[in-house]
Amino acid sequence: MAGLIYLLCAATSLACAGLLWRSYRGNGVRLLFWSSLCFLGLTAENVMLYLDRVTFPHVDLSLYRLLIGLAAMLSLIYGLIWESK
Amino acid sequence: MSSRALQGSDAQVLILNDLPDEVRRFIASNISSVAQLEVLLLLREHRDREWTADEVSRALYAAAGGMADQLNDLVSRGLAYVTETPERHYRYRLTKDDTLDAVVDSLMKVYKERRVAVISLIYSEPIDNARSFADAFRIRKEKEG
Amino acid sequence: MGTLMTPFLQGMLAMACLVAAFFFLRYWRSTRDRLFFIFAVAFLLMGLTRFVAALIAADDPHNSYVYTIRFVAYVLILAAIIDKNRN
Secondary structure, eight states, rough: HHHHHHHHHHHHHHHHHHHHHHHHHOOOOOOHHHHHHHHHHHHHHHHHHHHIIIIISOOHHHHHHHHHHHHHHHHHHHHHHHHHH | OOOOOTTTTTTHHHHHSSOOOHHHHHHHHHHOOOHHHHHHHHHTTTTTOOOOHHHHHHHTTOOTTTTTHHHHHHHHSSSSEESSSSEEEEEOSSOOOOOOHHHHHHHHHHHHHHHHHHHHHHSSOOOOOOHHHHHHTTTSOOOOO | TTTTTHHHHHOOOOOHHHHHHHHHHHHHHHHHHHHHHHHHHHHHHHHHHHHHHHHOTTOOTOOHHHHHHHHHHHHHHHHHHHHHHOO
8 A cells, every 4th residue: 555655656756857857958947957856856755665665674764765855855945945036 | 007217228127117017917927929919919809709710810910820829828828718619719708817807908008009018028028937837737838929 | 873863854854845835835826826836735745744754653654644644745746737737
């Protein structure tokens, strides 16, 4: 159950990352670059949750998970703050 | 209308800031080209009439069918209404926000009186971050003007 | 890296999600685009996920409350995208 949910979350955030990246390539709006990076990081975080739970249940990946998640959110916040008019 | 003191060679800034706020907001969020504006105003001026894309193109002296993109964009923004009977017919209709009618009316007047100012505004509007973000999630992109 | 590192990072993440949510609320206010409101709620929920994970489920990161809230957050994002394209 948890595994399926993590994969669904990963797919959703990957879709967001893709859509934002495609638009960034089209119009060069910097905010989209950072947002895309954020959702990519969130995808990685969700994938790691899946690995943590399903593939490597005996290993605790929480530190790396959280660091990736943090990097992702910091990208978004950086973009939101610096690219705001 | 917001009035700004003229600062040195900021004549262009004065022109842009002199238009009514709601018109500026409307243009910023809905109008991306002069062609699109002309289409909208054409539909509005003959608001009880239904047009096909070809008729609109002819009325605006554009290539046949060239205005289809603009018309579809207006429909998706809730500014026009399309019926397929069986050919696509468009008409002016505010499907999302009725209060915009007054704004479009205002826009029509302003465009008649200060055409250059409006055109400058359409093309000088800096790319809006928020709008770009929201538009990024449209899977099928409408071509801009 | 003590045992306090994990809840600390979760706390930072929760705060970051909150900040993002507030930015989205601001965008919603200026554009009136429903997408931003939904994203704001989604990121608020993501923040809540971390908050709950840090407080209640520190030793059980795959707690069902935690992943349920996360799931709702992502479903909302999906809903926002579908809503945006449903024209």
